[in-house]
Amino acid sequence: MNVLVQLCYVLAAVLFIFGLKMMSHPRTAVRGNLCGSLGMLIAIVATLWLHEVVTYEYILVGVLIGSIAGAWLALKVPMTAMPQMVGLLNGFGGGASVLVAGAELLRGGVGEINPYVAMVATAVSGIIGAVTFWGSLVAFGKLQELKMFKKPVSLPGQQAINVVLLILAVLLAGWMVAGEPAHAAWTYLAIVVIASVLGVFLVNPIGGADMPVVIALLNSYSGLAACATGFVINNSVLIIAGSLVGASGIILSNIMCKAMNRSLTNVLFGVMEAGSLAGSADEFYATVRSTTADDIAMLLDGVQRVVFVPGYGMAVAQAQHAVRDLGKIIEERGGTVEYAIHPVAGRMPGHMNVLLAEADVDYEQLKEMDQINPTMETVDVAIVIGANDVVNPLAKTDPNSPIAGMPIIDVDKARTVVVIKRSLSPGFAGIPNPLFGAPNTLMFFADGQKAVLDIVRAVKEL
Template identity: 45%
Template sequence: MTVFFDILLFISSILLIVGLRKLSHPESANNGNILAAISVGLGIIVSIFYPMETQNNNYLFIALGIIIGGIIGLIAAKKVAMTAMPEMVSLFNGFGGFSAALISLIWLINHNSSGGYADLSVVLFNLFLGFVAFTGSMVAFGKLSGKLKDNHLKIPYASIVNITLLILAVVLIGVFAYQGKLTHVHLILFTVLSIIYGVTFVAPIGGADMPVVISLLNSLTGITAAISGVMTDNKLMLLGGILVGSSGIILTLLMCVAMNRSLVAVLFGSFSSAKAGETANSVNGVIKEISVSDLAIQLAYTERVAIIPGYGMAVAQAQKIVKDVENLLASKGVELKYTIHPVAGRMPGHMNVLLAEANVNYDKLLDLEESNEYLSSTDVAIVVGANDVVNPSAKEDPSSKIYGMPILDLSQTKNVVVLKRGMNPGYAGIENPLFFKDNTKMLFSDAKKSLESILSELKQL
């Protein structure tokens, strides 16, 4: 029987690797998701029935957990809108960290909070990371959903507090592991410390930095899953955790480059965070507006068009209308590409997911370097709900808190049209001088309504 279960785990591991690989391209992503789901399903079956002798009478509790979790997951999958996907990803990621923390707690309780130096240090490290991932993800969920504002969790000297708590946690892990045991009081205090650090770690983060921290928290959850796999002798959990943790770290480093931030700054909470009412230096200039009909004529008789999507496109759920505009322009011989910033939206790959939902050809999505090359020779660039990722302050204003961040550069684009509800600053709370540039015009309205009007005008030309 043991050999049979080992074979199932091997098959499951192969399916997981192949499934994750297929997720790298929209055309194969659906099949990849199915393969990964089958892999996890097999892993759950093996975890339930192997080893049989340790299960005792726990099957009722296992069944209840599967049923309750399955119902919640099904409802979430059916009800949650694409605009709420970032906070949902953060929420689910937090539950993963919480699960790992609970596994560590159960291990410590079953072993009377004692063990060898290596065992205790690894378990306590996993407990710490698990609760940090959990509480940090809960704070991120609150920020992304708008339920938690930056001024709700003001922490004086946040960087110093975070460094102090982190050092304290590392020292305590070393002390407890050296002693070979810890009391229940010590365990409770260490758990509380881990929970608090998760909150203080994410609380100072604001605005455009959120995709970076989501990626980092995701990698922490992957690491805890890998460690939990070692603790429970679950090879599939170990493999999955290694894949998620390593890919999350790689993605975090790439996001740091895109945000012009070091990983050290990320780890110690040195993120930018807009204070209440804080904006960059006041921007003066004259706003120039454009009508829907004028923009439609301009689009119909041009050669190269770029769409720059942002979170405003997600809120307006305008991705499918964007695709319709692309199809109509293509029928008129107009070339159109999507120029995407790595941190556009509220989570890594947010814009790619939305455009994939609208069946946009993956080859039309350009990364940052390709985008700037394309934008330098583009006739018309339409900014659909993006703000901070096109803000020239990152290049022109040393006093701006996003100074040095790579952006989608529209300085050489012939014509820029910004679809925006009003003149409010973006998520990072910074005014955008782009709106006052000579080559920029504004089209004030809901992004979806504006695009629908543009589509209607194009059909009449």
């Protein structure tokens, strides 16, 4: 029976790997998701065959609760809240690792194969899992813009405190491994408490603009915690799955750090502190010019090249279908339409790609920042819909800005910029945007979907 289970685990691991590979491209992403889900189903069913399973009552209750919760979240959580949900799920993964490792320690099953390896893995599960759980809850609060988490809070000597907490957790882990088994449970509890405080302290000082990187990193942590828990319970498929999640999360974090001009080392040690507010909003917005749908329609009449720059506001307004319709009309009239995608547009990687794919926008029209920026000066009209921080020139001009050094989409170089936005309110970084008052910028103040639909109507009436 165990041989068959191990073969099922190998099949599940292969499906995980192929699933990740297929999810690297929009055309195969859905199949990749299904492939990974099938692998997990096979792994779960195979695990239930193990002779160690004594009774299924509690397992079935857990499956029922988890299935109901998962289905409810999938149906009810809007796309705009997906980053928060991802952060929460990362936390659940870390919390589960802490509980499983702790339960195995209390059961006395730790070390049935190799006592030292299993005990070290238990300590690692406790440290990484607790950091992930509480760090993810703080990240959720920041993304949800809860009042108590809205502003980054850093204690005096925060980094020194974090280092001391980490050293304490590691020392306790060493004591648990080398000490008396009778004291292991209490030592593990102390490790989890210290790591929980560390998780809060690591994420709390980080500004909202850096949350996408933090979410990717916490995703990696949850995978590493699961991998360590796999060693605790001697489960090969959990080790493989955790390793894949951990490695892919680190790779994604590194890619996003490069996109935001951040250091991965700084992220790992929680030193991505928020900067000060840059400049005066009154100064930047003194020259703001508003426009109307009819004026924009006349502007688009006969244009050769139009670039849409989507952001979180497009997701909130659910304007992706209207944007697609406007793009098709421009193409029918001889214009070229492209979509400039910043790596961290929205609040998580791929947020805009998913929305535009949902609206059946041709993937070939989606251009990455590095592709679009060199040719931005040849763009007749750049239409910014719901994006703010990722087009904010302060990233290049103000070294004290929270987004200082972050590469942006250079829409300010286009001949004309149209910004569709409800108001002049700041983006997630909480700073003003001088683009709104630039000489070549026109502001269209309206809900994103309504604004684009009004432009579509006006263009058709020309």
